[in-house]
Amino acid sequence: MDHEKFDFIVVGSGIAGLLSAHKLSALGHVAILTKKEAVESNTNYAQGGIAAVTSQIDSFQRHINDTLIAGAGLCNEKIVEMTVKDAPARIKELQEIGVRFSRKKGIVDLGLEAGHSERRILHAGDITGQEIERALLDSCRENPRIDIFENEIGIDLILDPSGRCRGLYSLSRKHGKIRAFSGRAVVLATGGAGKVYLVTTNPDIATGDGMAMAYRAGATLANMEFVQFHPTCLYHPQAKSFLLSEALRGEGGKLILKNGQAFMKKHDPRAELAPRDIVARAVDYELKKSGEPCVYLDMTHKTKKFLSQRFPNIDRTLKSYGIDMSKTPIPVVPAAHFFCGGVRVDSNAKTNIPGLFAVGETSQTGLHGANRLASNSLLEGCVFAHRLFLYIKDEIAAQKLKAFTPKNWNPGKAKALDEAVVITQNWDEIRRLMWNYVGIVRTTKRLERALRRMKLLDAEINHYYWNFFLTPDLIELRNLANVATAVILSALQRKESRGLHYTLDYPKPAPSQKKDTLIDQKTAVRLSERFS
Numbered sequence: 019m020d021h022e023k024f025d026f027i028v029v030g031s032g033i034a035g036l037l038s039a040h041k042l043s044a045l046g047h048v049a050i051l052t053k054k055e056a057v058e059s060n061t062n063y064a065q066g067g068i069a070a071v072t073s074q075i076d077s078f079q080r081h082i083n084d085t086l087i088a089g090a091g092l093c094n095e096k097i098v099e100m101t102v103k104d105a106p107a108r109i110k111e112l113q114e115i116g117v118r119f120s121r122k123k124g125i126v127d128l129g130l131e132a133g134h135s136e137r138r139i140l141h142a143g144d145i146t147g148q149e150i151e152r153a154l155l156d157s158c159r160e161n162p163r164i165d166i167f168e169n170e171i172g173i174d175l176i177l178d179p180s181g182r183c184r185g186l187y188s189l190s191r192k193h194g195k196i197r198a199f200s201g202r203a204v205v206l207a208t209g210g211a212g213k214v215y216l217v218t219t220n221p222d223i224a225t226g227d228g229m230a231m232a233y234r235a236g237a238t239l240a241n242m243e244f245v246q247f248h249p250t251c252l253y254h255p256q257a258k259s260f261l262l263s264e265a266l267r268g269e270g271g272k273l274i275l276k277n278g279q280a281f282m283k284k285h286d287p288r289a290e291l292a293p294r295d296i297v298a299r300a301v302d303y304e305l306k307k308s309g310e311p312c313v314y315l316d317m318t319h320k321t322k323k324f325l326s327q328r329f330p331n332i333d334r335t336l337k338s339y340g341i342d343m344s345k346t347p348i349p350v351v352p353a354a355h356f357f358c359g360g361v362r363v364d365s366n367a368k369t370n371i372p373g374l375f376a377v378g379e380t381s382q383t384g385l386h387g388a389n390r391l392a393s394n395s396l397l398e399g400c401v402f403a404h405r406l407f408l409y410i411k412d413e414i415a416a417q418k419l420k421a422f423t424p425k426n427w428n429p430g431k432a433k434a435l436d437e438a439v440v441i442t443q444n445w446d447e448i449r450r451l452m453w454n455y456v457g458i459v460r461t462t463k464r465l466e467r468a469l470r471r472m473k474l475l476d477a478e479i480n481h482y483y484w485n486f487f488l489t490p491d492l493i494e495l496r497n498l499a500n501v502a503t504a505v506i507l508s509a510l511q512r513k514e515s516r517g518l519h520y521t522l523d524y525p526k527p528a529p530s531q532k533k534d535t536l537i538d539q540k541t542a543v544r545l546s547e548r549f550s
Contacts, residue, residue, distance in 0.1 A: 020197035021424060024049040024165070026410070027185055027201040029172050029228060033147070034378030034399030035207030036154035040115070041407035042205075043163040045415040049199055050164060051188060053171040053490070054223055067119075067129055067141030067265070068112075068150075068400075069393040070105035076136040078102050085394060088133045088293045089387020090517035091532050092241070097365060097384040101394075101401045108400035109140060116153035118142060130268040131392035133293045139393045144263055144329040150396065167199075171490050172227055175204065175235040175374065176424045183235065183374035184422050191490055198424040203373050203414055205406065206232060206361065207399075210379040211501045213494075215354035216453035219248050219261040225494040226501035228380035232361045233500055237369045238538045240382040241359035242501070243509040244518040246390055247458050249273070249297040251353035253312035254339050262315060262332060262350060264392045267291060269328065272316045274347060275304060281313075295389045295518045298352045302458045305351070314347035352458060356395060358386040358518060359508065362536065366409035367402045373414075377402045382534075388517020435486040441495050444475055448495075448502050456506055460521045469506045469549055475499060507545045508535045 025046025028039045039048045071081050081102045086093050113119070119140045120127040129139035142149035158164045169191035176185040176198060185200035208228030212220025233239055250262040250273075267273075267290040272280050285300035286292040292300075301313055317325060322344040326333045336343050361369055361376040363383055369376055378399040385398050435441075455468035479499050482492060512519050512535055514528035537545070 020195065022049065022197060022199045024199065024201045026203050026205065027051065027199050028205045028207060029186065030207030030209060030378070030380070031155070031166070032207060032209055032378060032399065033150055033154065033396055034380075034403055035205065036151070036158055037400055037403040038205050038207060038377055038406060039164050040154060040157055040161070041403060042410065043161050045407075045411055046163070046202070048164045049201070050158065050166045051170045051172060051199065052166070052168055053191070053227070055168055067131075067139040067146040067393050068109070068396040069134065069138050069391070070109045070140060070397060071102065071138055072106060072109065072126060072140065073128060073136070073138070076138050080135050081105075081138060084134050085385070085391045086387075088389050088391035090389055091527070092387035092517065092534065094384025094387075100365060101385050101398060104401045104404070105397055108397065108404060111404075112150065112153070112400065115157050117150050118153075119146075119149075129265050131264040132267060132288075132291045132297065133391045139265065139268075141265070144265065144331045147396070171493055172208070172231055173488065173493055175231050176200065177235060177371070178420070178422050180372075181236075182372040182419075185424060186231065187424075187427055189488055189490065189493065196427045196488070198427070200422060200424055202417070202419060203375060203410055205367075206374070206376040206380050207378045208380050210357040210360075211498070212354045212356075214449065214452050214498050214502050214505070215245075215457070216449045217251065217259075217351065218354040219251050219259050220354070221259070225497050226357075227494070227497045228376060229357075229360055229504070230497035230500035232369060232371070232374065232376060233504065233539065235371060235374070236538065237371050237374065238362045238536055239359065239504050239508075240362040240534050240536050241388070241508065242357070242504045242537065243512055243535060244358035244386075244388050245354055245505065246294055246356040246358060246518050247298040247352040248355035249294060249301050249352050250315050250350040252336070252339070253349040253351045254341075257339060259353065260335060261353075261355070262348060263329070264294070266315060266317060266329065266332070269317075270319060273297070273301065273350075274314050274316050275308065276310055276314070293389055294355075294392065295520075298458055299520060301350075301352050312349040312351050315350050316347040317343045318345060318347065320344065356390055358382070358388065358390050359535075362534075363402075365405060367406035368409065375406045377406060388519065429487065430484070432485060432487050435482070435489060435492070438489075438491070440478070440482065441489075441491050444479060445491070445495050445498065448472075448475060448498055452502055452505070456502075456509060458520065460509060460519070462510070462521065462523045465506055465510050466549055469503070469510065469546065472499065472503050472506060473546065476503065503542065504537055507542055507549070508537055510545065510549050511535050
């Protein structure tokens with residue numbers, strides 16, 4: 019078995035992973051592992067932008083208040099304050115690396131999105147994530163102290179005898195070989211797990227790999243029940259998962275029914291600018307009431323020139339599907355978009371496993387609470403990449419660690435996979451089960467039904483994992499199953515409706531439930547027995 023030695027291992031190539039690697043390279047040799055091409059990440063698909071206080075009419079307190087309101091009482095206020103106040107410095111850093119934010123009359127153009135009381139969204143047209151990804155990836159590729167390993171999919175973390183994380187096993191998609199990567203610290207930045215749901219805005223890579231690997235190694239997951247559904251994903255038979263940015267509603271877009279009637283005002287006085295959880299539930303309610311397959315986002319009040327200049331990528335993509343949004347309302351449906359839960363970390367991105375860090379959507383920092391405020395996610399990735407760098411610089415970089423060599427990978431009596439259709443069937447079943455039973459609106463009965471089915475699927479998937487040679491699809495399926503089970507068990511524990519978790523059995527918030535939902539392997543076993 020090949021063994022690759024580095025100072026630091028970063029798993030993932032979105033904003034959180036690339037910025038972590040960029041910074042850690044000042045302390046040693048860094049390996050970036052990414053399971054497809056490095057450019058493929060949730061960051062690359064982010065349209066709206068990054069929230070930060072950069073204008074004199076705005077204030078830190080307003081940004082803090084907006085975040086706390088959206089978070090529905092579960093934000094860690096110290097983390098919110100820390101993140102918001104660090105934002106300007108991180109924006110400046112991105113610009114120094116080469117990110118080019120849109121400007122108007124010589125100054126940075128600021129957008130407005132739902133839940134924000136001021137215009138504070140820095141963007142690059144409607145391809146902000148793509149621009150950030152470009153600049154960071156260029157910087158990392160030019161850095162001689164960073165090696166990028168593409169088409170490598172992580173299997174499991176490696177712990178030394180003391181329980182410290184020292185690396186991970188990885189499968190090469192190109193060669194089918196398993197090798198070990200080791201270092202002084204491991205940073206998980208693998209993004210979210212949108213593919214656990216049938217309809218999602220996420221790319222195919224979003225299978226919760228970092229969350230699942232950390233969970234299996236003994237890390238604690240937190241608030242996994244809070245899955246944000248974006249209210250406006252394009253509804254079109256040829257469009258797989260095209261997101262229609264929140265910024266469209268920030269520019270006055272109206273959600274309407276097939277008959278042209280606007281409906282958001284009756285659900286919330288903030289209408290289209292209400293937080294995402296409220297808008298998504300409103301759309302879900304109207305769809306179930308009408309039986310129609312979609313609602314519509316109306317941008318026809320804006321000129322063709324404005325829309326093509328402000329939203330060039332969206333405009334171009336819609337036209338490729340025969341939709342001119344200056345003339346025709348856009349058909350939309352809600353879709354799984356962002357995990358507010360993840361691997362529980364502290365203010366330095368540390369997990370409960372020594373040597374293991376998590377950043378970005380993979381982590382649960384306390385910033386988002388029960389519902390993420392729009393455009394706070396890219397900011398979170400930047401702030402915590404910086405925080406973990408400072409911690410590693412002070413506490414780990416010069417620390418003396420015992421020499422460590424990972425054990426060789428043992429395939430046991432595994433043989434070639436005989437029927438790949440089993441993986442496809444299980445994958446589809448998990449995603450449909452999660453969509454129908456653990457979606458925007460939940461009930462205890464549906465959740466218990468989902469858990470019983472997941473137990474059977476888990477047993478089947480584990481049988482395949484231990485008896486057949488690993489493939490990327492099998493690894494991802496195992497991770498999806500872990501994440502799905504964690505979401506179900508977390509949702510069953512929360513006996514209230516709060517933020518993104520809405521259950522018909524407990525339709526109001528409960529003061530006794532104003533706490534984080536924690537889950538690890540031991541808790542999962544106990545809860546599985548309790549809810550069976």
